[in-house]
Amino acid sequence: MNSNRKLLYKVVQLVCVVILGIVLFNIFQLVDIIQGTGRVINYTGIIRGGTQRLVKLETNGIPKDDLMLYLDGILNELQTGQGQYDLDKLDDIPYLEKLSELNDYWDELQTEIMIYRSDPGNKEKVVQMSETYFNMANDVVGTAEFYLEQKTKVLTSLELVMVILLGLLIVISLQQAITEIHLIRKNKELATAAYYDKPTGLPGRLSCEEKIWTPMDRKQGPYCMVMMDLNNLKWVNDTIGHSAGDTLIKAFADILNHLTNENVFVGRYGGDEFIMIIKNHREEQIQQLLKEIELATILYNKKSEQLKIQYAVGYEYGGDSLPQMLEKADEKMYLNKTAAKADTNDL
Structure with missing residues (x-):
C-alpha cells in the first residue's frame, strides 16, 4: 500500500x-x-x-x-x-x-x-x-x-x-x-525495540549480541560470563497463564537490574534466558553477586504466594573470548538446570 x-x-x-x-x-x-x-x-x-x-x-x-x-x-x-x-x-x-x-x-x-x-x-x-x-x-x-x-x-x-x-x-x-x-520514527522505534526489551526494561537480544562480540579490553579484565534461565516459566505459562509468566520474567529481571553498573551488564538474551557480562571483578566477587541474586529470589518467593522464581545458572570466569565463555557458561547452566530437575523429581 x-x-x-x-x-x-x-x-x-x-x-x-x-x-x-x-x-x-x-x-x-x-x-x-x-x-x-x-x-x-x-x-x-x-x-x-x-x-x-x-x-x-x-x-x-x-x-x-x-x-x-x-x-x-x-x-x-x-x-x-x-x-x-x-x-x-x-x-x-x-x-x-x-x-x-x-x-x-x-x-x-x-x-x-x-x-x-x-x-x-x-x-x-x-x-x-x-x-x-x-x-x-x-x-x-x-x-x-x-x-x-x-x-x-x-x-x-x-x-x-x-x-x-x-x-x-x-x-x-x-x-x-x-x-x-x-x-524514520518507526524505524527508530524498531531499532530501539531490537536493542531494548520493553517488558523487562533490560537491554534486548541485539544489545546482548553486541556486547558478546565486542572484543574484551584486557585492561578491564578478567571477564566473567553468566548465563541464567528460568526453570519453571513453561509450567507457569501453561498452568497459571502467560500474564503470570510475564510477571515472573519481570520480577527476575528487576532483581538482576539492581546489580547493573559500569562493570556489570545485564540483558535479556531470549524468552527466559538472561546473561550477565562482568568485568573488573575477582571470582569471589562474582560468587557474591550470584549469592545476592539467590537471596533476592528467596525474598521474592516468600512474599509471593503463587508465583515462585526458580532458575538455573552457570558462569565462566577468565576466558579468552566472550563467545567462547558464553558457550561454556551455557553448558554449566544446563547442567545446573538438569540437576535442579533431578532434585525436583526426587522430591
Missing part, C-alpha cells in the same frame, strides 16, 4: 512538474507579448497624435517631411515587426485588418498633403481626412487594447494554474516529508 502510494506521489509530481514547465514557458511568452503589445499601443497613439500635429503644421504653411517620414516608419514597423523601434507585429487578424486600412488611408492623406503644398485649396479636405484618420487610429488602438486584455486574461488563468500546481506540489512534498518522518 505504501509502495503504491509512493509511486502515485511520484507520478503526480512528475505530471505536475511537466505541466508546470509548459505553463511557465507560456507565461514567459505571454509576458513578452503583453509587453510588446503595450509598446504597439503607445506607438499607435504616437501616430494618432503625430498626424494631427503634422496636418496642423502643414495647413499653417510649415512643411514637416521629417515628421512624415517618422510616422511612416512607425506605421511600416507596426505592420512588419521590423525596424528601429522594437515594435512587434501583433498576431491578431482584426488588429492587422484595421492597421492595413489605416496604412492605406495614411497613403491617401499624404497624397492630399502633397497636393495642399502646391495648391492650398484643398485645406478643408486635408483637415477632414486627418479627423477620419484620427478616428481610424483610435479603432486600431482599441483593437490592440482588446487583444492585450485577452492575453492578460490568459496570463491570469495560467498564473492561477501555476499557483494550483505549486500548491499541489507543496502538499505532496509535505505529505512525503510527514511520511518520511513517520517512517
Whole structure:
C-alpha cells in the first residue's frame, strides 16, 4: 500500500512538474507579448497624435517631411515587426485588418498633403481626412487594447494554474516529508525495540549480541560470563497463564537490574534466558553477586504466594573470548538446570 502510494506521489509530481514547465514557458511568452503589445499601443497613439500635429503644421504653411517620414516608419514597423523601434507585429487578424486600412488611408492623406503644398485649396479636405484618420487610429488602438486584455486574461488563468500546481506540489512534498518522518520514527522505534526489551526494561537480544562480540579490553579484565534461565516459566505459562509468566520474567529481571553498573551488564538474551557480562571483578566477587541474586529470589518467593522464581545458572570466569565463555557458561547452566530437575523429581 505504501509502495503504491509512493509511486502515485511520484507520478503526480512528475505530471505536475511537466505541466508546470509548459505553463511557465507560456507565461514567459505571454509576458513578452503583453509587453510588446503595450509598446504597439503607445506607438499607435504616437501616430494618432503625430498626424494631427503634422496636418496642423502643414495647413499653417510649415512643411514637416521629417515628421512624415517618422510616422511612416512607425506605421511600416507596426505592420512588419521590423525596424528601429522594437515594435512587434501583433498576431491578431482584426488588429492587422484595421492597421492595413489605416496604412492605406495614411497613403491617401499624404497624397492630399502633397497636393495642399502646391495648391492650398484643398485645406478643408486635408483637415477632414486627418479627423477620419484620427478616428481610424483610435479603432486600431482599441483593437490592440482588446487583444492585450485577452492575453492578460490568459496570463491570469495560467498564473492561477501555476499557483494550483505549486500548491499541489507543496502538499505532496509535505505529505512525503510527514511520511518520511513517520517512517524514520518507526524505524527508530524498531531499532530501539531490537536493542531494548520493553517488558523487562533490560537491554534486548541485539544489545546482548553486541556486547558478546565486542572484543574484551584486557585492561578491564578478567571477564566473567553468566548465563541464567528460568526453570519453571513453561509450567507457569501453561498452568497459571502467560500474564503470570510475564510477571515472573519481570520480577527476575528487576532483581538482576539492581546489580547493573559500569562493570556489570545485564540483558535479556531470549524468552527466559538472561546473561550477565562482568568485568573488573575477582571470582569471589562474582560468587557474591550470584549469592545476592539467590537471596533476592528467596525474598521474592516468600512474599509471593503463587508465583515462585526458580532458575538455573552457570558462569565462566577468565576466558579468552566472550563467545567462547558464553558457550561454556551455557553448558554449566544446563547442567545446573538438569540437576535442579533431578532434585525436583526426587522430591
